[in-house]
Amino acid sequence: MYRYTDFDTAFVAERNRQFRQQVRRRISGALTEDEFKPLRLMNGLYLQLHAYMLRVAIPYGTLNSAQMDQLALLAETWDKGYGHFTTRQNIQYNWPKLGDVPDMLDALAEVGLHAIQTSGNTIRNVTADHFAGGAADEIADPRPVAELLRQWSTDHPEFQFLPRKFKIAVTGSANDRAVIKAHDIGIQVVERDGQIGYRVLVGGGLGRTPMIGKELADFVPQADLLPYVEAVVSVWNLLGRRDNKYKARIKITVHEHGLDEIRALVESRFAETRAAFGGHDVALFEEIAAQFAPPAFRNAPTEVYDAAYATDPVFRAWADTNLSAHRIDGYAIAQISLKAHGETPGDASADQMRVMADIARRYGHDELRISHEQNVVLPHVHKSDLPAIHKILKANGLATANIGRISDIIACPGMDYCALATARSIPIAQEIATRFDELKIENDIGELKIKISGCINACGHHHVGHIGILGLDRAGVENYQITLGGDATETAALGERTGPGFSADDIVPAIERIVEAYLEHRSGREESFLETYRRLGMAPFKLALYGEETAKKARAA
Template sequence: MYAYNDFDAAFVAERNRQFRAQVERRIDGSLTEDEFKPLRLMNGLYLQLHAYMLRVAIPYGTLNSAQMRQLAYIAERWDKGYGHFTTRQNIQYNWPKLQDVPDMLDALAEVEMHAIQTSGNTIRNVTADHFAGAAADEIADPRPVAELLRQWSTDHPEFQFLPRKFKIAVTGSPNDRAVTAAHDLAIRIVEKDGEIGYAVLVGGGLGRTPMIGKIINEFVPQEDLLPYVEAVVSVWNLLGRRDNKYKARIKITVHEHGIDEIRRLVEARFAETKAAFNGADLDLFETIKTHFAAPSFTKRPLSAFDRAYDNDPVFRAWADTNLSDHQAEGYAIAQISLKAHGETPGDATADQMRVMADIAQEFGHDELRISHEQNVILPHVHKDDLPEIHARLKSHGLATANIGLVSDIIACPGMDYCALATARSIPIAQEIATRFDELKIEHEIGDLKIKISGCINACGHHHVGHIGILGLDRAGVENYQITLGGDHTETAALGTRTGPGFSADEIVPAIERIVEAYLEHRDSAEETFLQAYRRLGMAPFKTALYGEKADKRSEAA
């Protein structure tokens, strides 16, 4: 993984020094809250419902054990003993005191971390496939590209006050695990005639106006990537609306002008930026790549793995659900679920963070990843170490065998924390997970992604959930809308609303009826929920939710 050089260390130290002085001025009253707001946002500090919240960047979701231990220390020293991992591969601390935030930032800098550009109208933390550098289906590791973009975008003088926030995702696999189509700009590594290049998408995004990104260029050569991305952001920076924040995102700009016109403007701007770069970024890119060399993998027998798999049904269930194929023989990618039934999705205690750090250092080539699905990944583990890893995880509540199942729910903090939320997300996620654990049918249901947002900003990605849940305020009462058929992968699609929403007391039984309808109508145990929905359409699920009359009214309409 990338290691800071002297410039990086000095840059972060100076930013922290400046912010410490700004915090002191806010506390002594020299700065009003309105004056302080843009300064704190540039350093990842929000003011939420009950307290400040510090959002820490985990670039492209990659951590080492020392960094994870420091996150644990910060949680204990200045928060309430836990952190919340987000859909942006960040971690949030929900209870810091303002006077402590500069010390928290200095502690992060000790392990080459920061909170710069995790908020504000700028280019946010660049995300990537959480299996990067390990996935068996990978064309190339996307993390060097993500790191190049991180360095280019950090404190970029032209892009610190954009029309709105700008989110970038990178994937190196044809199977999209990075939700690329829901980003302002996405980069997909592709291969054409033996040459590695990039397909670039623009104009994706969720929120109040969800849109799937459009391909602006099917193949950008490696040497042109950075000037091309700069051209895209530069064109939007000029065209993007600043008169209405709800219409300021690049997705609206693309919609209003059309992808062909945006492509024409970007190509014209690209001719200028390419000449200005003059290839200077290529040497930097080659240097960056050296930081992401694959670990030294070893060949060992699988006796311990085979013995545990054959004789321990609990281990077997975990291995079947939480392991993915690795590109090296004898290795696996292990996903650690932060979705134990009834717990808050994405939360990890300081003790749990330290356990994961210890395991990564001892068994996982000192690498951890945070997924956009709010779980933690051990990207490189030998299969014969997995029984010991599973035992340690189990003793700390981290061995839930539910990756990709109905209880592996993405949920935003909702009205328990967020000042923008209009409904609770966390309790609904907990109740759904608990209910299906009681029914003991998760593994029978199979692959089913439920995503919950507590407001229309869609931080819980509900638009691209197989089952999406949006919490809204209806005359002071929480009401939950359901969408079906969303998809965050390479076949990305936005979900379709089923009809009227449900109260907090009704939403869990409603989800149960949808699942029962799927189990009744699927053509085999191998047909997933999404496949069944695409084959059957909305009708049987709408009938399950609202009854025959509602379905007939829908058909008549």
């Protein structure tokens, strides 16, 4: 994984020094909150409902054990003993005191972490496939590309005051685990005639105007990627709407101008940026890629794993749901669920962070990933170590066997923390998870992804949930809209709204009726919820939710 250079260390230290002075001026009253706001946003500091919130970047979701240990230290020293992992592979601290934030940033810098560009109208933390480097279906590790983009975009003089925030995601596989079609730019590693290149998508995004990204280029050679991406952002920086922040994202620019016009403008600008780069980025990419060499995988028997799988039903259930195929025989990718039934999705205590760090150090080649699904991944685990790992996880409340199941819910902080939220997300997620745990039908249901947002900004990605839930304010009362059929993968789709929303008291029973309809109408146990929905459409689910009259109207429409 990438290690800071002397330049990186000096850059972050200077930014922290500057911000320490800015915080002192705010506390003294020399700066008003309005004057301080753009300065704190440049350093990942938000003002939420009850307190400041510090958002720490975890570039492309990759951590080592020392970094995870340091995140635990921040949680117990300057927060309330926990952190919240987000859908952008970041971690948020919801209760820091303003005067402590510079010390938190200095502590992060000690282990090569920072909070730069985790907020503001700039290029945000570049995300990547959380199985990067280990996935059996991977063409190439996407993290060197993500690191190249991170270095290029950090403090980029042209892109610090963009029309709006800008998000980039990279995947190394045809199977999209990075949601590239819901990003401003999505990049997919592809291979053509034995050469590595990139498919580039543009104009995806969720929020109040959700759109699926469109293909801008089907193959950009490796040596051309950085100047090509710069050309895309440069074109949008000039065309993007600054008169209306709700129409400022690149998805609106692409919609208003058309993909063909955008492509022509990008190609024209690319001719200039390519000449200006002069190939210097190619050498930098090679230096970066060398730091992502695979670990020293070991060849060992797997009898311990095989025996545990055959004799321990609890371990077998965990292995069946939380393990994925690795590219190396004898290894697996293990996902640690941060979605224990009834708990806050994405939260981890300081003690749990240390447990995960210790597992990575002892058994996982000192690597961890944070997934956009708010879980933690051990990307390289030998199967012979999995029974011991499971035992440790179980003792620390981290062995929930529900990855991809109905209780593995993505949820934004909602009105419990966020100043923008119009409804609660966390309690709804907790109630749904608890209810289906009581029913003991999660495994029968199979893969079903619920995503919950507490406002139209869609930080919970509800538009691309198999079942999406959007919390809104209706005359001072929380109201929850349901969408069905969303998909965050390579077959990405936006969910379709079912009809009128439901109260906080009625939303869990409504979800239960949807699931009952699925179980009744699926063609067999192997047909997933999404497959059933795509085969039958909305009608049987409307009938389950609202009754015969609404279902008739749906069929007539």
